[in-house]
Amino acid sequence: MTMLIIIKPSTNKNHKKVCDWLLHECNQRQISTEIIYTTGNFHPDCKKITQRAEYYQRAVVVGGDGTLNLAVNALVGLSCSLALLPLGTGNDFSRGFGCSDKEWRTAVFSQGDVKIDVGQINDRYFVNIAGVGFDAHVVKALQTKPARSSLGYSLAGFKYLLGYKGTHITSDFSGREYAYKNLITVFANHRYFGGGLAIAPKARLNSGYLECYAMPARGLLGNLYSFMRLLLRNHHTMTGLEYQRVTVATINTPNLPIEADGELIGVTPASIQVHPRALRFCVPTCTSIQLEIKKVCS
Structure with missing residues (x-):
């Protein structure tokens, strides 16, 4: 070897x-x-x-x-x-x-x-999770800060959530159009993001699709409630949450930051797709x- x-x-x-x-x-x-x-x-x-x-x-x-x-x-x-x-x-x-x-x-x-799937958002590949919304906002806010532990990242996310205002976005998931005020929209190839938040517990690395979670913004108290449901891993049953499995998607609203695998990688609009079994891991x-x-x- x-x-x-x-x-x-x-x-x-x-x-x-x-x-x-x-x-x-x-x-x-x-x-x-x-x-x-x-x-x-x-x-x-x-x-x-x-x-x-x-x-x-x-x-x-x-x-x-x-x-x-x-x-x-x-x-x-x-x-x-x-x-x-x-x-x-x-x-x-x-x-x-x-x-x-x-x-x-x-x-x-x-x-x-083994061969695992790889996601792509615009010209950047990702192996874990890519997202638009509060997650990208936190990554952008922390990119010039000292490295934090997983707990520190989650606490920082809670802090930034207090002042975060969602943005109205339009999107297309597998050919179906959506318009909503966005808190988090993520495309998951694997299970965790944000220093240990299990956003996509059903994700599998060889499924041939991405798990899409579109969580609407609801104001301060509503956002805190959504964050707590995410921490407790029972967000799947939340009213208003749009969950589906996709192979292609788009975010049409411009100039929103995008994160992929915890890295700030550009801004919307964004085209998302999955490449099945594209990486030997x-x-x-x-x-x-x-x-x-x-x-x-x-």
């Missing part, structure tokens, strides 16, 4: 420990490696990873959801498989598997991989998700 290692630089002691472990293991297993350190400049980093991935069988991300999103955009459609050592603040994508650090480490050197064996995917991919 040959391995391209993608690292987001960090001064965190645990980050260094994991990097040292990975390089030691590669040396012990006589695996040829190359390291790419991300710079924070998305397009140059993405281009470099794509070019170098041609020469490697596996890419390993050492970082969080943002670094994972960068790697996904670089590797979609390529033969190079992708593994993850989750070391971000939110780690929402990895959270959906319910696996330990040890199990993620084992997956890095596994012989097999090393799924830890600890999760039933792998069993579901293997049934489809075998």
Whole structure:
């Protein structure tokens, strides 16, 4: 096996420990490696990873959801498989598997991989969740702030919710038009976002569609109520919530911020679609998700 290692630089002691472990293991297993350190400049980093991935069988991300999103955009459609050592603040994508650090480490050197779906919003791919509304508002507000823990992110979201006013938007989900005052509209390929909020508990990585949740804005008290229902994971039965599974969608209202995998990636209007089985991913064996995917991919 040959391995391209993608690292987001960090001064965190645990980050260094994991990097040292990975390089030691590669040396012990006589695996040829190359390291790419991300710079924070998305397009140059993405281009470099794509070019170098041609020469490697596996890419390993050492970082969080943002670094994972960068790697996904670089590797979609390529033969190079992708593994993850989750070391971000939110780690929402990895959270959906319910696996330990040890199990993620084992997956890095596994012989097999499975093909998972990838979402696309405009020209940006995402592997977890993309959204327009309050989630993008929080990402935009926090992008220049110091990194936060998952709990810190949720608390910050609660704070920003107090002053958030929804925007009237028009959209099209699978050919059906909608107009509403938006709190959150997300397109989910996996289950969690926002530092641990289970917005899409029914999402599956090999379903061939995205889970769409359009949650209407209801004023301060109504928004707080919606947020609490989301925290308690019983938002599916909320009055006014539009939930459906889509393969294509559009947000027509212009100039609204868009987030994808916790990164601010542009503004609306937006075209959304799913690419079934477009990415080779090393799924830890600890999760039933792998069993579901293997049934489809075998």
